[in-house]
Amino acid sequence: MVRMLTGQVLFLLSFLAVCPTASGQLAKFIDRALQSDNCMVWSTWGPCTWIKGPTPGHRWNKPYFRQLSTLCQKGIFFSKLEDYFGAALNSAIDYLRSITQDTKPCGMCAYRQSCGYKCSRRKHSNKYVNRLFVAERLCEANDLNGIGQDTACHTSYDLLPKRNDECQIWPNHSLRLPNVTGEYRNIVNDIKLANCRKTVDSRGRNVCRCCCHPYRPDPKTWKCVPVNP
Secondary structure, three states, X not given: OHHHHHHHHHHHHHHHHHOOOOXXXXXXXXXXXXXXXXXXXXXXXXXXXXXXXXXXXXXXHOOXXXXXXXXXXXXXXXXXXXXXXXXXHHHHHHHHHHHXXXXXXXXXXXXXXXXXXXXOOOOXXXXXXXXXXXXXXXXXXXXXXXXXXXXXXXXXXXXXXXXXXXXOOOOOOOOOOOOXXXXXXXXXXXXXXXXXXXXEOOOOOXXXXXEEOOEEXXXXXXXXXXXXX
16 A cells, blocks of 8 residues: 555655645656656665564554655655655555555555655756656565565455445545645545455455555456556
């Protein structure tokens, strides 16, 4: 479930911070989190971020910002983002941690980050410009000790908001998201974070199998496949 918050919600909040009057073309803006020439230097790719580890002291149980590389933590983007929206992001991640049963990355949700330095937001010719100075990429099997994350996550059916549709994990209207109010909260609530399907686990209990958007679970294999292949 990491990509839900540490990816889409993270970049939505940052987008609002950088350009608070714009809301159109947001998906395109978020999806293109690539290294670009408008930054002279890019940090090495940091570790995979995730929300739930196998032991209490595991780094995946640390707050999101503490999982980032030291360079990204100190960069102006993430430091400002933590100041303004850190409490909101932590609140949302705590909720996702509470409903997620898996203690290792799954659902095509875990990403790595790279941060740019000596950057400009000005566009040069027709080249792509990364205006947030942060790039992300999906964690691959070799980033995760040889274990892929393409299996759909197990999400607790009984812990989901009752007012939502079946197996709809987002939004959660009861969450407190400081500094995310009014129309901004509506935009956050409307984000398509994951695609889930209801099934029954080995003990006969209802469970939701989820993949982070733009992936969906294949009900035959419970592998994550693109929504639009």
